[in-house]
Amino acid sequence: MDTSEAHDNVDVQGAEAEATQSSTLSGQTPSPRKPNWALLEEAVQMKTEGNAFYREKNLRSAIRRYHSALLILRGLDSEMMSCVKALGQVLLPLSPEQETLLRNTQVDVYNNLAACLLQKEGVNYARVKEYSLRVLQWQPHNVKALYRAGVATLELGDAQTAKEYFTQAFKEQPHDVNVKKYLQKAEERLNQELQKEKAMYRGMFCSGNGVHNQHESGD
Template identity: 50%
Template sequence: MEQRLRQAQRYKEEGNGCYQAGRPREAAGRYHRALLQLRGLEPRLPPPLQALGARSRPPTTPQQEATLRRIQTDCYNNLAACLLRMEPVNYERVKEYSLKVLERQPRNAKALYRAGVAAYHLCNYEQARHCLAQAAQLQPRDTSVKHYLELAESQLSAYRQKEKQLYAGMFE
């Protein structure tokens, strides 16, 4: 357990270095490797081969579980950031990874922003506005958050205007 946690931490740190050096594709690979190191260590999940008579995994300490969760959350958050820098952007994945972070850290401003950006590009303007409004509360000076929040609100306003015109024509 300890060895795999240390290896996952090393991969995460290598990913951070790649990301800072402007190599998001390499960084994403390192974050995936870190997550693979952690796969199967989840204390609440049964070991995959236990039903076939394999030994059960040793119990985890609260500190090990906290370390595992922290590394996983950081890797998912960092993966979302990498994906936003890679062409073509896979907004579905950005959303998926950001939501994993938000399950554990509902007030993570970066994950809220990334989930909002992904929702915006997936044309889910209501969800985009919801996530970006929360991110704006946490980071009121962030111009990127404000920009995407304005874009989402503009799209929602245009949609409501079209809807209003459509219904107005139906009842004349």
């Protein structure tokens, strides 16, 4: 894996922590924090640029922009309050409109990151599932996240859970061709697993009967 490839798979939270540690060790005083609206605009701009790269099939650059957007959004998320206080900065509360924009942008970025990863060679299905599940925490009925979580889960070997994701996605969007196809694929995989299990038990039963008959017939 080259250095640019490694950058694509960077852990966003780890990158943020590393930047924080670097600033602390250097003895630098944190720079004044931008207003919430300015940070949100910056995050949306990063997402927009990422979308443009995605349409151009430039997945690497798209992923980088999406990661940049997430770094900004993490600093605005109320769940990061303790981290921000540790830096000696005050996190001003978001207005209801800003909170909505924050969540919607997070949802879009995580969904788009999952879409990017699914198109790369050597797909990291665990990461696709992770991003999709983050979306579902905020929007349990998000069809794109349900579908991608299902695809990743199926590829990771859990056909039953994958079927549950696809079934929910089908309820939300019954005419989606891809959802229908993968729901059928999950059901076929489950049927194959069931047939294998039945064959295994039949083999065990027949083997047991053979041993039992040998004992009955004597030496």
